[in-house]
Amino acid sequence: MNLSIFFEPLRDFADTYIADPKSVGNAVSLFSHKFPDWRTADIALIGVNEYRGSAQETSAEHPANEVRRKLYNLKKGTGAYKIADLGNLLPGITLEDTYLRLKEILENLIAHQTLPIVIGGSHDLDFGQFLAYENLERAVNLVTVDSCIDMQESAAEPHQNKRHLHRILMHEPNYLFSLSQVAYQSYLIEPEVIATLEKLHFETVRIGEIHHNLQLAEPVIRQADLISFDISAINAQAAPNNTGGNPFGLTGEEACQLCWYAGLNDSLSSFGLYEYHPENDSHGLTAMTIAVMIWYFVEGYYHRKNETDFTSKKFVRYAIAFHDNPNKMIFYKSKVSDKWWMEVEGLSGEKNIKIVPCSYDDYLSASKGEVPNRWILTQGRMA
Known part of the structure; x- marks a missing residue:
């Protein structure tokens, strides 16, 4: 064009x-x-x-x-x-x-x-x-x-x-x-x-x-x-x-x-x-x-890290289990930038997962048994 x-x-x-x-x-x-x-x-x-x-x-x-x-x-x-x-x-x-x-x-x-x-x-x-x-x-x-x-x-x-x-x-x-x-x-x-x-x-x-x-x-x-x-x-x-x-x-x-x-x-x-x-x-x-x-x-x-492949060795994967829930909350931390992401699963029966940016505080909240607000908001939009 x-x-x-x-x-x-x-x-x-x-x-x-x-x-x-x-x-x-x-x-x-x-x-x-x-x-x-x-x-x-x-x-x-x-x-x-x-x-x-x-x-x-x-x-x-x-x-x-x-x-x-x-x-x-x-x-x-x-x-x-x-x-x-x-x-x-x-x-x-x-x-x-x-x-x-x-x-x-x-x-x-x-x-x-x-x-x-x-x-x-x-x-x-x-x-x-x-x-x-x-x-x-x-x-x-x-x-x-x-x-x-x-x-x-x-x-x-x-x-x-x-x-x-x-x-x-x-x-x-x-x-x-x-x-x-x-x-x-x-x-x-x-x-x-x-x-x-x-x-x-x-x-x-x-x-x-x-x-x-x-x-x-x-x-x-x-x-x-x-x-x-x-x-x-x-x-x-x-x-x-x-x-x-x-x-x-x-x-x-x-x-x-x-x-x-x-x-x-x-x-x-x-x-x-x-x-x-x-x-x-x-x-x-x-x-x-x-x-x-x-x-x-x-x-x-020009300082982008190309952090889009969460299966690569650039990331550390963390799984946090909740006492009253058999499911685990999954987090990813970049070894390069120290930034965090988390998996959010939709409420529908289909296997619908989004990986969204989050903060270290979101990970700390989950580790204390609290569902991060960002996780709740994202799941609400996926419904």
């Missing part, structure tokens, strides 16, 4: 940001005149200037370019970079056309094992990101990082970036196995929304829990097939991006750590960064924060 017809080239970047041989920009194959070979790339960058799903339009011509200016001046990391920058996506005639255009492009990239990083654009663009998985013929895991939970279903809310999660949940055919929400702020969320997620056995991690122990988010991030990151989840000190200004939220360091976890995830096949508004970006600070987040994501990607 000729993807170049969907993109606008980055001619302003051709010489300015690649002069330093040790810079990120010098290591990226850029669409300035010739479209890069995305089929052989590990990672593909895509800018999307689409804000019709938001109440806040942008006056900037290409917001992703502000991020590129910061990113390409950073020093290249340790990975053997095979990164293509495809340029800026040409929006569709309608917002729905943009969703479908994004779906088609990401679907092709994912099919060739090229991981797209989308630099948006309003947060509802993750609906197009989600649609790219429709033909995989398997259920997928979505993780969103956001201060809010965008599940408005009222007709009084006309903006898609406040309703996109509801649309994903209601999409047919239904191929969503789990939706996990990270870094939400309770005072911005209606209690009924949290109750809905609990009924669906979805996992949530509050911002306060992350501040207390960032490691709580690691197993959640590690189970994702796709991640959707709203920049408004970051506090105004690190990302003065929105007109409202939120003094609370993730620190810049926490946001980068979450991106490191995401890059390390062997299962992750697409990553979206949304709701960047350059006109509100004081001194380019938000663009710099996003650039460093992408840098850490790329570093994580």
Whole structure:
């Protein structure tokens, strides 16, 4: 498929940001005149200037370019970079056309094992990101990082970036196995929304829990097939991006750590960064924060351990028996990364087992005779 017809080239970047041989920009194959070979790339960058799903339009011509200016001046990391920058996506005639255009492009990239990083654009663009998985013929895991939970279903809310999660949940055919929400702020969320997620056995991690122990988010991030990151989840000190200004939220360091976890995830096949508004970006600070987040994501990607074969010698298998149950709970620990996984068996009569990421605390809970909450949530979704 000729993807170049969907993109606008980055001619302003051709010489300015690649002069330093040790810079990120010098290591990226850029669409300035010739479209890069995305089929052989590990990672593909895509800018999307689409804000019709938001109440806040942008006056900037290409917001992703502000991020590129910061990113390409950073020093290249340790990975053997095979990164293509495809340029800026040409929006569709309608917002729905943009969703479908994004779906088609990401679907092709994912099919060739090229991981797209989308630099948006309003947060509802993750609906197009989600649609790219429709033909995989398997259920997928979505993780969103956001201060809010965008599940408005009222007709009084006309903006898609406040309703996109509801649309994903209601999409047919239904191929969503789990939706996990990270870094939400309770005072911005209606209690009924949290109750809905609990009924669906979805996992949530509050911002306060992350501040207390960032490691709580690691197993959640590690189970994702796709991640959707709203920049408004970051506090105004690190990302003065929105007109409202939120003094609370993730620190810049926490946001980068979450991106490191995401890059390390062997299962992750697409990553979206949304709701960047350059006109509100004081001194380019938000663009710099996003650039460093992408840098850490790329570093994580090139430190992947390929920990997907649980029968290999990379893993130690632990079986924990419960006194009142003849069945055993099975855990796996990686000898390489020290990370943990556990087997969860479905409630149906069929032999249906999933191996899902967990924490060492989950293993300790099981060893004390307590069923980990993550095990219960996963089994609930398998029912």
